[in-house]
Amino acid sequence: MLRIKPVLFTLLLAGIALSAAAQTDANAIDKYFQQYVNDNRFSVVYISPKLFQMFGKLDVGVLDMDNDTEAQAVMDMIKDLRGLRILTTDENVAEFYKEAKAKINTKEYETLMTVREKDGNQVEFLVREADNKIAELLLLAGGPGADEFVLMSFVGLLDLNKISRLAKEMEK
Amino acid sequence: MNNPFIRELLDKYFRGETTLEEEKTLREFFSRDVADPDLKPYQELFSFFQIEQLQQPSEGLEERFFEQLSKRETSEPKRPEAILRTLRPWLVRAAMVAFLLIGSWWIYTRNEMNPATETAAIDWSKYEPETPEEALRITKEALGKASRHLNKGTSMAMEEMNLMGEMGKVLH
Structure with missing residues (x-):
């Protein structure tokens, strides 16, 4: 028993080190949608952690919002974000949506919500959790009736209540 | 005599x-x-x-003799095999750690190279918006979109719940 312990201990440490290395900035797009990024039919946007840091210094006036609370709600959310990746296309919308849904590992990503509207437009929210907190939010929109396929990945500690509140602020 | x-x-x-x-x-x-x-x-x-x-034996001969004897016992330089024997468990551990590190590095690099998991890592930097202001606007839009969809989903769910409640009332 005693002789095995150091071995187990070492294995454990190596495992922790490996998983820690794998965790850094993991996101679904790097994992499943690399070919979309290099596909010319897609428009791609990436906001790096560095840019997110710079937002704090910006004047909220650039947001062009109706009031300060609204801007505050946005800034409040951005504070928690570490990366945003957006992939959009208006070609092959239904096909891409189906493909994307099939690609995402449901063991890692849990479906938060699926909305299918009458016109066939579908939206799906998926979350990846780490330590019981949302580490990544994926928004998948498309479907047979939609005119745009959207794939968004928000990386960072997210609070769904804050996101929900944001729309309410904007609708005011 | x-x-x-x-x-x-x-x-x-x-x-x-x-x-x-x-x-x-x-x-x-x-x-x-x-x-x-x-x-x-x-x-x-x-x-x-x-x-x-x-x-006559010189003064303190006995003491000197035993002193020398004990000195030999304690500070006698260890022979190579004796050193090896005491270091062996540590050598084994070090070798195992090295093995694990090399092994995990190999697996890691092999995964990266593996054509099945797609080409090299994405160079996201070329998809970054030019200015932080632009990035902030995009982020706001993205969050707004996510928020709207999220609320649409929840409100639809709420409507369904209300509807079911109404039906329940009618049925009773």
Whole structure:
């Protein structure tokens, strides 16, 4: 028993080190949608952690919002974000949506919500959790009736209540 | 002198039966000139003993002896095999850690190279907006979109729940 312990201990440490290395900035797009990024039919946007840091210094006036609370709600959310990746296309919308849904590992990503509207437009929210907190939010929109396929990945500690509140602020 | 007595003592001496007194008598006898040719050879032996006995051990010889002895025991340089034996468990552990590190590195790089998991990592930097202001606007839009969809989903779910509640009321 005693002789095995150091071995187990070492294995454990190596495992922790490996998983820690794998965790850094993991996101679904790097994992499943690399070919979309290099596909010319897609428009791609990436906001790096560095840019997110710079937002704090910006004047909220650039947001062009109706009031300060609204801007505050946005800034409040951005504070928690570490990366945003957006992939959009208006070609092959239904096909891409189906493909994307099939690609995402449901063991890692849990479906938060699926909305299918009458016109066939579908939206799906998926979350990846780490330590019981949302580490990544994926928004998948498309479907047979939609005119745009959207794939968004928000990386960072997210609070769904804050996101929900944001729309309410904007609708005011 | 009384040679028969001396002879008797000598016999006793070589049998190892003489007392200290008798040995002293023998030494005293042989310290003087011995006429008897039969006894002559023994004279040398006893005079040698007498000389030896005169030599006194120098001061603290015993202490120095034991000190040296214990020094040898403690600080005796270890032979290579002894060093190897004490280091062995650590060598084994170090080798295992090295093995695990090399192994995990190999797996890691192999995964990266694997064409099945797509080409090299995406160079996201080329998809970054040019200015932080632009990035902030995009982020706001993205969050707004996510928020709207999220709320649409929840409100639809709420409507369904209300509808079901109404139906329940009708049925009752």
